[in-house]
Amino acid sequence: TLEAGVVAVQGDVEEHADAIERAASAHGREVTVHEIRESGIVPDCDLLAMPGGESTTISRLIHGEGIATEIQEHVTAGKPLLATCAGLIVASSDAGDDRVDELDLLDVTVERNAFGRQKDSFEAPLEVDGLEEPYPAVFIRAPAIDAVGDADVLASWDGRPVAVRDGPVVGTSFHPELTPDSRIHDLAFFANEAASVPALENPQ
Ligand code: GLN
Numbered sequence: 001t002l003e004a005g006v007v008a009v010q011g012d013v014e015e016h017a018d019a020i021e022r023a024a025s026a027h028g029r030e031v032t033v034h035e036i037r038e039s040g041i042v043p044d045c046d047l048l049a050m051p052g053g054e055s056t057t058i059s060r061l062i063h064g065e066g067i068a069t070e071i072q073e074h075v076t077a078g079k080p081l082l083a084t085c086a087g088l089i090v091a092s093s094d095a096g097d098d099r100v101d102e103l104d105l106l107d108v109t110v111e112r113n114a115f116g117r118q119k120d121s122f123e124a125p126l127e128v129d130g131l132e133e134p135y136p137a138v139f140i141r142a143p144a145i146d147a148v149g150d151a152d153v154l155a156s157w158d159g160r161p162v163a164v165r166d167g168p169v170v171g172t173s174f175h176p177e178l179t180p181d182s183r184i185h186d187l188a189f190f191a192n193e194a195a196s197v198p199a200l201e202n203p204q
Contacts, residue, residue: 002024005034005035008036009036010054012175016051017033020047021033024189026182026186038067046079046198047081049084049087051084053085053086055143056100058086058087063101075168078194080192081105081170082171084174085140085143087171088145088171091106092108092109107148107149107151111144111146115142121138126155128163128183128187129153129163130154136179137162142162154170168195170184
């Protein structure tokens with residue numbers, strides 16, 4: 001059984017847990033999902049998701065609880081992390097906001113709320129590197145990725161990158177947990193050559 005963690009100090013947690021379960025089951029894998037609100041759980045996790053929500057709040061809480069360093073160690077060990085929307089902002093190397101203490105896990109500069117305020121939320125059919133059919137991407141007060149350093153752009157919208165991969169880390173401006181389509185979770189956790197989860201012990 002794989003151990004998965006969803007950073008749950010704030011933001012949309014349930015939906016990520018469901019998407020992780022769907023992606024795992026598509027690979028014939030069982031998974032236990034842990035909600036992470038305190039330190040000591042991340043070190044046992046094979047894969048991690050950091051959800052959307054409010055990036056300054058998430059940043060403050062994960063640093064305060066000692067979870068931030070554990071997430072950095074998880075990535076250094078080559079284990080996969082999917083960081084979405086506010087999670088992407090926190091995982092970036094530059095969030096352009098003093099209230100966010102970036103984890104520097106994705107070599108990108110982001111601009112918060114770059115696609116407008118809540119009323120400007122939208123869904124877009126996104127061409128994503130590695131996916132055959134467009135992905136229905138839900139954007140909610142989404143950040144844009146302005147500068148990309150040592151990372152691969154997986155998708156762009158309106159001429160701006162909205163999905164990137166930096167080794168074991170995949171970051172998206174949009175919310176892949178809010179649609180029944182779990183292909184982005186699949187991409188991040190099971191189809192990323194730069195990241196590994198433990199193999200099945202007794203493959204059938
Ligand atoms: N606007 C939020 C922020 O900057 C992110 C929005 C989201 O995660 N849906 O923190």
